[in-house]
Amino acid sequence: MSENWVTIENTSDLEEEDVMPFNHDGKTYAIYCSEDGEYFATDGLCTHEKVHLADGFVMDGIIECPKHNGKFDYRTGGTKGGPVCKALKTYEIKKDGDVLKLRVS
Amino acid sequence: MKQDKDGWLRCEIDRKEMRTYLKRSDAKGLINLAFFLVPLLVIGYAAYLTYDTIWSILLFWAYGSIYGFCNSLLHETHHGTPFKTPWLNEAAHKLAGFMAVRNPTYDRWVHTQHHTETSISVDKDPELSHPQPINIGYLVLDLFWLRAAFNNPMLLLKQVLGQFSKQDQEIIPKKKFGAIRLVAAIMLSIYTALIAASIIYQTWLPLLYTYLAHIYGGLVPRLYALTQHLGLAQSVNDFRLNSRTCLYNPIAAAWYWNMNFHIEHHMYPLVPFHALPTLHDRLKNQLPEPNSSVLNAWCEILFCIKKQRQSARYFIHKPLPSDSSSLKRSY
Numbered sequence: 001m002s003e004n005w006v007t008i009e010n011t012s013d014l015e016e017e018d019v020m021p022f023n024h025d026g027k028t029y030a031i032y033c034s035e036d037g038e039y040f041a042t043d044g045l046c047t048h049e050k051v052h053l054a055d056g057f058v059m060d061g062i063i064e065c066p067k068h069n070g071k072f073d074y075r076t077g078g079t080k081g082g083p084v085c086k087a088l089k090t091y092e093i094k095k096d097g098d099v100l101k102l103r104v105s
Numbered sequence: 106m107k108q109d110k111d112g113w114l115r116c117e118i119d120r121k122e123m124r125t126y127l128k129r130s131d132a133k134g135l136i137n138l139a140f141f142l143v144p145l146l147v148i149g150y151a152a153y154l155t156y157d158t159i160w161s162i163l164l165f166w167a168y169g170s171i172y173g174f175c176n177s178l179l180h181e182t183h184h185g186t187p188f189k190t191p192w193l194n195e196a197a198h199k200l201a202g203f204m205a206v207r208n209p210t211y212d213r214w215v216h217t218q219h220h221t222e223t224s225i226s227v228d229k230d231p232e233l234s235h236p237q238p239i240n241i242g243y244l245v246l247d248l249f250w251l252r253a254a255f256n257n258p259m260l261l262l263k264q265v266l267g268q269f270s271k272q273d274q275e276i277i278p279k280k281k282f283g284a285i286r287l288v289a290a291i292m293l294s295i296y297t298a299l300i301a302a303s304i305i306y307q308t309w310l311p312l313l314y315t316y317l318a319h320i321y322g323g324l325v326p327r328l329y330a331l332t333q334h335l336g337l338a339q340s341v342n343d344f345r346l347n348s349r350t351c352l353y354n355p356i357a358a359a360w361y362w363n364m365n366f367h368i369e370h371h372m373y374p375l376v377p378f379h380a381l382p383t384l385h386d387r388l389k390n391q392l393p394e395p396n397s398s399v400l401n402a403w404c405e406i407l408f409c410i411k412k413q414r415q416s417a418r419y420f421i422h423k424p425l426p427s428d429s430s431s432l433k434r435s436y
């Protein structure tokens with residue numbers, strides 16, 4: 001593992017406008033594939049009530065928390081609709097051949 | 106079953122399958138909205154044409170009986186799910202809030218708290234109107250909208266004056282109070298204008314079509330809506346025990362935006378109304394038996410009220426499927 005890049009498993013299930021969970025070293029992340037086939041990554045838990053965003057709804061660059069519809073722009077982590085007030089932390093993600101890699105802190 | 110990070114039990118369902126239920130549709134939302142608004146307009150017009158006859162009593166009653174389902178539209182639009190296009194949702198949200206005499210901006214925060222702490226306690230769930238044991242007097246008042254008739258306008262006035270309760274201050278960020286006050290001011294202005302119009306033109310019509318509709322016609326929608334949690338367990342982290350799913354006739358279900366699938370709604374609030382029946386069919390073997398009708402639900406509730414006269418702690422315990430178990434999801 002160089003420069004803290006880790007391989008994300010099971011990404012073949014990740015479709016466009018979709019989100020999946022990824023766990024590494026006791027931390028959980030949400031991995032997104034946008035409408036255009038680009039990949040993004042954020043903290044996995046909603047900043048409002050610690051519910052996993054992988055169960056949420058993805059549309060037009062927005063992830064909606066499955067519990068209270070709190071909205072984030074998953075590309076920037078910014079909040080886009082209540083009740084969320086605190087932004088999501090985002091992470092670098094890259095495609096290395098056929099494999100997706102996440103840069104963890 | 107699985108226990109999620111928020112501590113609540115939910116039915117197991119494949120993530121990819123759940124995705125299919127989350128899809129939103131403007132067409133389905135607009136059709137359902139039309140199913141609500143068009144009869145209102147038609148019956149409302151007929152009531153106007155027959156105003157000086159005895160037929161208007163029946164027509165206004167029918168109008169009020171449908172009008173009260175605006176609370177269901179308000180609820181669905183709180184979640185942002187009935188329409189795919191956000192502005193459609195927000196427009197319907199504001200309309201529903203006005204019709205329901207409830208500040209939609211404020212109510213959305215309150216409803217969020219209800220989903221966090223469903224039926225846990227009166228202190229934690231601001232929508233827990235009927236804590237155990239059920240107060241029959243309050244229940245009757247609510248069936249005829251008589252508590253809300255006073256409380257709803259008073260709450261708007263308090264919001265305009267910037268008076269927020271301790272609970273409000275705990276669940277709503279302070280920076281959101283301004284927007285709530287603005288919406289409350291607009292709503293009160295419109296209702297004041299309606300009252301003024303009634304006085305000036307010496308007619309009850311502006312109020313008959315709005316505020317008073319909840320009183321003379323609110324019984325029917327309230328009978329359908331009060332079944333959501335009434336008489337069930339409280340202080341449990343299991344929606345199967347604290348929420349009720351009922352099978353309603355298709356007309357009432359449509360006006361109610363399928364909120365009769367209330368267990369499913371609480372477990373997966375992002376699922377739009379049109380997918381709830383399908384979700385119910387998919388999950389029903391993990392859920393208690395639904396009530397077969399609104400009448401069946403009220404028989405259960407009335408039985409609970411009767412039992413509570415002997416034992417105040419009695420509540421309806423829904424038998425769960427024998428093979429349901431709680432599993433911890435690992436992250």
